[in-house]
Amino acid sequence: MARRLAREAAMSLLYQRIFSERYDIDELKGMVDNELELDERDISYIEDIIEGCSRNMEKIDNIIRRNSKGWKFERISKVDLSILRLALYEILYRDDIPESVSINEAVELAKKYGGEKTGSFINGILGSFIRSGKVSP
Numbered sequence: 001m002a003r004r005l006a007r008e009a010a011m012s013l014l015y016q017r018i019f020s021e022r023y024d025i026d027e028l029k030g031m032v033d034n035e036l037e038l039d040e041r042d043i044s045y046i047e048d049i050i051e052g053c054s055r056n057m058e059k060i061d062n063i064i065r066r067n068s069k070g071w072k073f074e075r076i077s078k079v080d081l082s083i084l085r086l087a088l089y090e091i092l093y094r095d096d097i098p099e100s101v102s103i104n105e106a107v108e109l110a111k112k113y114g115g116e117k118t119g120s121f122i123n124g125i126l127g128s129f130i131r132s133g134k135v136s137p
Contacts, residue, residue, distance in 0.1 A: 006042040007086065007105055010049040011113075014082040017050065053089045060088045067128040071121075080118055083109045087126055099130060 038046070053060065064084050065073045076084075087106035090097045103126045110118040 003045070004105065004108075006038070006045050007049075008109060008112075009038070009042070010046045011082050011086050011109055013046065013050050014053060014085055015078060017054070018078050018082065048094075049086060049089060052093055053085050056089065056093070057085070060085050060092070063088055063129055064125060067125045067132070069128070077114065077118075079113050080110065080121060083114070083122055084125060087122070088129070091126070091130070103127070103130070 061073065064076070064081070068076065083106050086109075087102045090102040091099050094102075103123065106122050106126060107119045110122040114122070
């Protein structure tokens with residue numbers, strides 16, 4: 001599977017985790033696309049995202065709070081929140097993924113799953129965080 005599809009699957013599971021404390025890779029196959037084939041690298045990536053976001057949720061959410069000027073955290077859509085958590089985890093903890101790729105992929109997910117202005121919103125928060133220089137965990 002291409003990394004883009006694995007990232008989409010991870011975002012979907014992060015969204016699911018907002019409502020349930022568990023996730024299941026097999027359930028993911030039906031949730032994203034009945035014909036998804038996950039290889040070991042994809043599964044490892046997805047599990048790292050889910051587990052890493054869970055371990056670092058407070059820090060990631062605080063970054064979102066600080067950089068979402070004019071928006072209350074509680075009012076951010078659950079889809080947008082899932083995309084932001086994924087991108088910030090990659091930026092903070094995945095040295096194998098350039099920041100620009102994480103931001104671009106987050107914006108693409110936002111365009112696909114969010115509202116008309118979601119891409120700009122996501123880009124604004126992530127850009128604000130990068131410009132702040134606070135990119136180390």
